[in-house]
Amino acid sequence: MxxxxxxxxxxxxxxxxxxxxxxxxxSPSSSAxxxxxxxxxxxxxxxxxxxRPDPVRRVATPAPAPLPPIAWVEQRADDCVAADSLSGAAIIRSDSVDLVLAGGRRVRAKLGNECPALDFYTGFYVKPNKDGKVCAKRDVFRSRSGGECRIKSFRTLTPGR
Structure with missing residues (x-):
């Protein structure tokens, strides 16, 4: 076209x-x-x-099968996590937040019962203390709606078999 x-x-x-x-x-004096x-x-x-459309008919290839979800195994962890090692977070369950640390390690922050829904406004805030750490039984996650979720404990996550 x-x-x-x-x-x-x-x-x-x-x-x-x-x-x-x-x-x-x-000159203006000329008449012609x-x-x-x-x-x-x-x-x-x-x-x-x-x-033009390709004369050879293309066959769609099927999408690869999705991987099964990883079953994480919780193990004992320290009471504090260095704030500068935090690189991401995921709210998988209502009673905890999975933290992704530098290097790919994962830690689950177990929360108290009085915690409002953190995922309602897509995200939360955490403010480390002067020591540069986020610690259990001391620090809180603040939801964007204004609620607070006290951190009860940390658990190290390893992929299950």
Whole structure:
């Protein structure tokens, strides 16, 4: 398919001695001053090419089967996590938050019962203390709606078999 924008032409009537004619204007005393015509042509072509369908019929390949979810095994962990090692978080269960640490390690922060839904506003805040750590039984996760979730304990997560 081709699309063509037609040419635009304009004829301008220029009086004698008008700027842009290239010749000096005749003296006003001459009675036979010729009138000059000038023409401006603006032309633009746009070509849009639409490819034809491929004559060879393509067969869609099936999507790969999704991987089964990983069953994480909880193990004992320290009471504090360095705040600068936090690289991500996932709210998988209502009573905990899985923290992804630098290097790919995972830690589950177990929360108290009075915790409002953290995932309602997509995310939460955590403010480490002056020691640069987030600790259980001391620090809280703050939801974006204003609620607080006290951290009861941390558990190290390892993939189950």
């Amino acid at each position: 081709k699309l063509l924008i037609a040419s635009v032409s304009a004829a301008l009537l220029l009086p004698p001695g008008a700027p842009g004619q290239g010749k000096p204007s005749p 001053a010729p009138t000059r015509l000038a023409q401006v042509r603006i032309q633009q072509h746009i070509v849009i090419r639409v490819p």
